[in-house]
Amino acid sequence: MPTRRPADPTRAFALGLIAIAAITLWRVALLPFDRADLFVDDAQYWFWGQELAWGYYSKPPLIAWIIRASTTIGSDAPFWIRLPFPLMHAATAVTLAFVARRLFGPRVGGIAGAGFATLPAVALGSLLLSTDTPLLLAFAVALRAQIALGERRSLGWAIALGAAVGIGLLAKYAMIYFPIAAAIAALVAPRARIALRDAGVAALVALLIVAPNIAWNMSNQLATLHHTADNADWRDGGLDLAGLAAFLGGQFGVAGPVFFTAYLAGLARLRDERTRYLAAMSLPILALVSVQATISGANANWAATAHLAALVLAAAVLETRPRWLATGFALNVAVCLALPLAxxxxxxxxxxxxxxxxxxxxxxxxxxxxxxxAQAQGLGVVVSDNRAILADLFYTLRDSGLAIYAEPVDGFPPHHYAQKHPLPPGPGEVLYVSRGEPPACRPGGTPGVEVAHWRPTQGYATIDFAAFRVPRNCWFPDG
Known part of the structure; x- marks a missing residue:
């Protein structure tokens, strides 16, 4: 009776890479046919890319630079704005495959790479513009560099680690979780301990990369840090157990129920040093964001970086459970195929x-x-107080010849447009657009006259919109 040949682990790794390529091709091939408008954040990130800087109102600058590079190669069409994101997720999946292969071998590496590419959160993040996308790539590269430095001293890997952390911070400040988790990992897993020289080089490189963004914040009222603190919102200090439950439940949606359950089951293997390492690079992040969720709520994606190490551990658990592995992939692949079609x-x-x-x-x-x-009224200047309206006005009407501004405000600006594009004083009238409300004129200012009122029957805002013909004197009574 012939014996069954054992599966070739190298072939399994190659199949994982092929799966990453296939799902990425599916996403990119359908992008030109996407019928969704740019979401408010998507349009805002595009607009930032038109004005390159070392920082922006609510986020560090990397996402704007990436979009600017893509649209410079192609055009300002939605396809070119969205294209970098599925490609970055593919790069993260490949990097994670090599991380898992280094820890557990090529078979687990293939599972982890394909597993990441098919996560529900990655499927969604390949369609929308998110700072999490470049953040996850930087975090994955940092994990690979950290593992290499735990094996031997290396100036090259130390520079790579510092560059990954610095670039990750330029993507999203949540990259700060990496050094926090790495310090904990060094306490519980010898493989995570790196030479003092290499740690110093990495820290210096990271600081050099992020320093211009720090300087930008210092010269712009600490705008990004101010906004990040507002999002955290610890002022009330209450206990929101429902928010905690929603956040923790959301993690099953981020990774898919089978993969996240496998990660939780894998935490029982703490005698294995590799498990302790992966737990240290994921659990502290989940714990920190859980505290945030308990105090004032947290979105499920705020712990996205925890899912890199978590997925590697889940892949190691599922390697010996083929039925559960197949079920996990079936559920996640179904989402991956359906979302682009939707x-x-x-x-x-x-x-x-x-x-x-x-x-x-x-x-x-x-x-x-x-x-x-605006054309019917013969006005060439449009003003709004609403970030969502402004975001799409700047994108959709980019070639219209209209000048677009945010309503000028006193005190700290509420969004990027009020910070960088407030209406300047001057003569004449403008078209003020809002969700139904007239402008808030300053004392002594001349109010405007409503010239249009409408309500969309479908879409993101089935509410009243109004347009007012307003003299600039409304905001600049002494001008």
Missing amino acids: TLVADSWKVDGTLVLHRYVGQAAVSRQVHAV
């Missing part, structure tokens, strides 16, 4: 008469209506 009918897919993806449709229609009103 964007193809974003403007027509309805349930009970309501667009399923209404949050991602209708922004451009509002901007085109504003353009029509």
Whole structure:
């Protein structure tokens, strides 16, 4: 009777890389047919890319630089704005595959790489613009460098580690979780201990990379740090157990129920030094964000970086459980295939008469209506107080010839547009656009006259919009 040949682990790793390539090709191939508008944050990140800087109101600058590079190669069409994100997720998946291969061998490496590429959160992040995407790539590279430095001293890997941390901080300040988790890992896992020289080199490189962003914050009222603190919002200090439950439950949605359950089961293997290392690089992040969720709420993606080490541990657990592994992949791949298809009918897919993806449709229609009103009124300047309206006005009407400004405000600006593009004083009238409310004129200012009022029947905002013909004297009574 012939004996069954054992599976070739090298072949399993290659299959994992092929799976990453296949799912990435699926995502990129369908991008040109995406019928969703740019989401408010997407349009804002594009606009930042038109004005390159070392920092922006609510985020560090890397996402804007990436979009600017892509649109310079191609155009300002949504395809080129979105293209870098599925490609970065593919690069993260490949990097994580090599991390897992170094720890557990090529078979687990293939599972981990394909597993990351098919995570539900990655499927969504390949369609929307998120600072988490470059952050995860930087975090994965930092993990690989950390493992290499734990094995032997290396100036090259030390520079790579510092560069990954510094670039990660330019993507999102959540990269600060890496040195925190790395310090804990060094206490519990010898493989995570790196030479003092290498740690010093990495710290210096990271500081040199992030220093210009620190300087930008210092010269801009600490805008990004101010916004980050506002998001954390620890002022009330209450206990939100429902928020904690929602956050923890959301982690099953981020990774898929089978993979996250496998990670939790893997934590029982703490006698294995590799498990202790991966637990140290994931649990502290989950714990810190859980505290945030308990105090004032937290989005599920705020702990996204924890899922890199968590997925490697899950892959190691599922390697010997083929049925659970197949089930986990089946669930996650179904989401990966479905989400890009859903964007193809974003403007027509309805349930009970309501667009399923209404949050991602209708922004451009509002901007085109504003353009029509401005033309009818013979006005060349449009002003709004609303970040969502402004974000799409700047993108959709980028070639219209209209000058677009934020309503000027006193005190700390509420968003990027008020910070960098407030209406300047001067003569004449402007078209003020809002969600129904007239402008808040300063004392002595001349109020405007409503010239248009409409309510979209579907899309992101089925609420009233209004346009007012307003003299600049409304905001600059002494001008």
